[in-house]
Amino acid sequence: MTETLVRASNVRKSYGHVEVLKGVSLTVKPGEVMCLLGPSGSGKSTFLRCINHLERINGGRIEVGGELVGYARRHGKIFEMNPREVSRQRRGIGMVFQRFNLFPHMTAVENIMAAPVGVKKMERAAAKARAHELLERVGLSHVAGHYPAQLSGGQQQRVAIARALAMDPELLLFDEPTSALDPELVGDVLDVMRRLAADGMTMIVVTHEIGFARSVADTVVFMDGGVVVEAGSPAEVLDNPQNPRTVAFLNSVM
Amino acid sequence: MSSAVPATTAATAAARQEGAVAAEAEDDVVAIPLRHPWRWVVAAVLVLALAGLLASLWTNPNIEHSTIATYLFNPKIINGVGLSLLVTVIAMLVSTVLGVLLAVMRLSKNPVMNAFAWLYVWVFRGTPLLIQIVFWGYLGLLYSQISLGVPFTDFTIFSVDTNTLVPAFVAGLLALTLNQAAYSAEIIRSGMLSVDPGQHEAAASLGMSPSYTLFKVVLPQAMRVIIPPMGNETISMLKQTSLLSVIAVLELYTVATQISSQNLRQVELLLVVSAWYLFLTSVLSVPQYYLERHYGRGTAAQAPTLLGRILQNRITQNRITPRSKR
Numbered sequence: 152m153t154e155t156l157v158r159a160s161n162v163r164k165s166y167g168h169v170e171v172l173k174g175v176s177l178t179v180k181p182g183e184v185m186c187l188l189g190p191s192g193s194g195k196s197t198f199l200r201c202i203n204h205l206e207r208i209n210g211g212r213i214e215v216g217g218e219l220v221g222y223a224r225r226h227g228k229i230f231e232m233n234p235r236e237v238s239r240q241r242r243g244i245g246m247v248f249q250r251f252n253l254f255p256h257m258t259a260v261e262n263i264m265a266a267p268v269g270v271k272k273m274e275r276a277a278a279k280a281r282a283h284e285l286l287e288r289v290g291l292s293h294v295a296g297h298y299p300a301q302l303s304g305g306q307q308q309r310v311a312i313a314r315a316l317a318m319d320p321e322l323l324l325f326d327e328p329t330s331a332l333d334p335e336l337v338g339d340v341l342d343v344m345r346r347l348a349a350d351g352m353t354m355i356v357v358t359h360e361i362g363f364a365r366s367v368a369d370t371v372v373f374m375d376g377g378v379v380v381e382a383g384s385p386a387e388v389l390d391n392p393q394n395p396r397t398v399a400f401l402n403s404v405m
Numbered sequence: 406m407s408s409a410v411p412a413t414t415a416a417t418a419a420a421r422q423e424g425a426v427a428a429e430a431e432d433d434v435v436a437i438p439l440r441h442p443w444r445w446v447v448a449a450v451l452v453l454a455l456a457g458l459l460a461s462l463w464t465n466p467n468i469e470h471s472t473i474a475t476y477l478f479n480p481k482i483i484n485g486v487g488l489s490l491l492v493t494v495i496a497m498l499v500s501t502v503l504g505v506l507l508a509v510m511r512l513s514k515n516p517v518m519n520a521f522a523w524l525y526v527w528v529f530r531g532t533p534l535l536i537q538i539v540f541w542g543y544l545g546l547l548y549s550q551i552s553l554g555v556p557f558t559d560f561t562i563f564s565v566d567t568n569t570l571v572p573a574f575v576a577g578l579l580a581l582t583l584n585q586a587a588y589s590a591e592i593i594r595s596g597m598l599s600v601d602p603g604q605h606e607a608a609a610s611l612g613m614s615p616s617y618t619l620f621k622v623v624l625p626q627a628m629r630v631i632i633p634p635m636g637n638e639t640i641s642m643l644k645q646t647s648l649l650s651v652i653a654v655l656e657l658y659t660v661a662t663q664i665s666s667q668n669l670r671q672v673e674l675l676l677v678v679s680a681w682y683l684f685l686t687s688v689l690s691v692p693q694y695y696l697e698r699h700y701g702r703g704t705a706a707q708a709p710t711l712l713g714r715i716l717q718n719r720i721t722q723n724r725i726t727p728r729s730k731r
Contacts, residue, residue, distance in 0.1 A: 205606055234615050242612030252607035255703045256625045266611035269621060298703035311607075318611060 156181045156216060156322060156353050157202065163210035164197055171197045173377040174211065179355060179370075181321075184348045186364035187357045188388075189374035190400055195357045198374070199324050202355065203244040204237055215244060215322060242270060245315030249327040251307040253299040259286065259310045260295040263317045271318070278317075285313035289343050305336030309343055316347075323347070325356040361405055365389055373397045472673040476664065477680065485660035486681050489646045492574075492656060496581040497639050503582070504589030509619065511594055522590065529587035535648055537584050541576040542652030577649040577656075585642060592634045596627035628700035636693035640686045647678075657681060 157179035164172040171194045179185050187195040200206040202213055204221040213220040222229050223236060232240070253262050263282035267273040273281075286292050289309040299307050308328055315323060325344065329337040341363050348354060348367050358364060364371050364385060371388040373381045373396075381388050381397045392398050462468065476482055510522035529537070545567040554561030571579070600623050608618040647658035658678055665674040 203610055205609060238609070238612045238614045240612075241610060244610070246607075246610035248603060248607065248610075250603055252601070252603040254604065254607070254622055254626075256700070257703070265621065266613060269617050270612045270614075300703055314611070324610075 154180060156183075157355070158214045159198075159202070159211070160213075161211035162198065162201060162208050162213060164194075164201060164206060165209050171377055172201070172208075175374070175377070175379055176211075177372060177379060177382065179322075179353060181353055182351045183369045184352075184354045184356065184367055185370045185372060186368040186385075187355065187372050187374060188359070188361070188364060188400070189380075193374045194377040195374045196326050199246075199326050199355060199357050202322075202324060203241050203246055205246075215240075238270070242318055243320055244322050244324065245318060245320035246324040247308070247311050247315055247326065247328050249330050251299070251304070251311045251331070253307055253311055253314070255299050258296050258298055259291065259302065262299070262310060263314045266314070267317050282313070282317060285316055286310070288316075289313045290339070303336060304332045305339045308332065308340045312340075312343055312347075321353060323352055323354045325354065325358070327357050327359065329358065329360060359404060361389065361401070373400065375400070467672065468676075469670060469673055472668070472670045473676055476661075476674060476677050479664070481660050481664065482657065482677060482681070485655060485657035486685070488654070489643065489656040489658075490685065492578055492581065492646045492649070492654075493639065493643045496578060496585055497642055500582045500585035500589050501593075501635070503586035504593050505624070507586060507590035508593040508597060511590065512597060526587045526590055529584050530591075534580070534584050534645060535651065538577060538580040538648055539651055541571070541580040542573060544571055544576060573649075573652050573654050577646075577652055577654040581642065581645060581649075585638065588638060589635065592638070593627065593631055596629075596631035597623055599630045600626045625700065629697075629704065632693065632696050632700060636690065636696075639689055639693070643685055643689065644682060647682075 155178045157177075159178070160176045162172050162175040163170065173194075175194070175198055177185075187199065189195045197206060201208050202215065202220065207221060218240065219229070220240065221232055221237060223232050224230075253259075254265065257265060260279065260282045263285055264275070264278040267278040267281065268275055283292065283295060286295055289312055291306055291309055291313070294302055294306060294310075299310070302310065312328075328344070329340050332340065337360070341360065344354070344356070344363070345367055356363075356368070366385075368385050370382060371385050372379055373388055373392075373394070375396050381392060381394045388397065389401065392401060463470075507522045507525060510518035511526075513519060548567050550564050551567050551570050552561045552564035554564075604622055604626065605618060608622045613622070646656050649656050650659040650662060653659060661674040661678045665671045
């Protein structure tokens with residue numbers, strides 16, 4: 152129907168007097184992989200959290216699948232959504248966090264089953280079978296019964312990805328998914344993400360992995376100071392940056 | 406050099422397992438363990454003092470030991486024990502439910518609920534329990550009739566005599582429950598605050614509703630922090646039931662004072678009562694241990710109590726033995 156899955160226009164967000172996002176506009180097409188790069192404090196994580204309404208925006212608008220995020224149009228007026236409507240909207244948007252945020256009192260397989268059973272009212276047996284399928288997909292069938300504390304960081308993050316996938320989202324948000332990992336574990340997680348991208352998943356990835364952005368991203372967006380400084384294909388932004396701030400950042404991380 | 410160390414240790418460990426003592430390598434440090442002579446001295450002094458105290462009680466002519474033996478399992482006393490336990494269990498269960506409700510209200514963004522919970526805790530935690538008990542006991546003096554109807558009109562659906570609706574037992578139960586709810590609410594609130602905010606975000610990002618998040622994600626994790634102080638509260642509650650003697654609820658202490666006012670053996674009956682309270686508080690530590698174990702799943706640290714540690718040793722030994730036999 153729409154050729155755009157995510158449309159953000161002029162998004163603004165402030166914490167008190169500090170304006171973190173100063174008018175961010177971008178669009179993501181279905182099946183597109185977008186990498187958000189930028190120095191810390193540039194607002195890229197905040198922007199990501201606005202897309203699934205974990206943060207409430209102070210201005211502009213975000214639409215996912217043609218629907219306003221956090222607001223409902225009824226009878227020509229715009230209403231703030233109640234918590235139940237917000238929950239329903241978030242089901243279509245998966246998120247993977249920097250610190251994994253697995254539920255520590257549930258095993259890997261229970262973590263993945265929790266939302267399908269509790270939110271979608273899926274039958275336990277079906278949810279369990281699907282959870283095992285997803286664990287296999289991220290290469291972790293052998294740790295299904297382990298608690299998060301018994302898993303390495305890389306394994307926890309792959310379980311977290313499987314947990315997000317269990318809700319069959321049309322969009323996956325990654326908030327620095329490899330920043331909390333030991334260097335030798337980063338590869339496994341990036342491999343899983345690479346396969347997801349190849350399968351056609353729409354992904355917005357906040358990352359510092361320039362190599363991953365170069366090889367997987369369709370679009371690379373460089374943010375600094377709460378605005379989009381430069382956006383385009385990896386070849387344009389990473390290999391031939393036009394803005395001096397992009398050049399300075401790339402020089403410092405590569 | 407550094408690579409040789411683990412190899413030696415492994416070899417020594419293997420040798421010890423085989424029972425060969427003399428197989429230690431040359432570079433192993435063989436030391437005499439640190440001695441603690443003062444521990445023995447202090448322990449001896451304490452044991453002597455305790456023995457002296459017990460002997461003075463045992464040989465005291467003012468204590469009739471036969472009276473203690475007679476009343477320890479007296480049917481009246483046993484009924485009192487039963488009632489104390491019943492009050493403890495009901496008050497703890499109901500107050501915990503109220504406490505969760507109050508904690509959720511206190512943490513909610515709704516200013517009305519927030520203010521109500523704050524006011525509740527302020528009133529019930531800010532006045533002495535003894536006074537609250539007497540207040541509920543004398544409720545009939547304040548409202549002789551309790552009726553349901555439309556306020557400020559004469560329309561009433563039903564009306565009951567206060568002393569019929571709220572006999573001493575119910576008054577006591579109400580007082581203990583409502584007071585405990587205020588304390589439990591604060592314990593539960595601190596437990597909920599101890600859960601990582603990332604857990605709320607993860608649940609939200611999966612589309613979980615606030616109530617599902619509360620019951621399936623937040624409370625199970627908060628339990629780990631909540632249970633140890635709640636075990637404390639349960640033990641306090643059991644002992645606080647003795648305060649109900651002021652409104653003549655026939656719990657353990659009331660029964661004992663009734664008996665001693667007739668036979669004038671106050672000290673003996675106090676010893677009987679103390680023995681029962683000690684026994685009951687000891688028994689109550691057992692479920693606490695198992696609750697801690699249950700809610701501690703997924704984490705390493707467990708069983709901080711002495712009893713818990715003893716029990717845990719037993720359990721792990723029992724578990725390991727059959728496995729090693731296989």
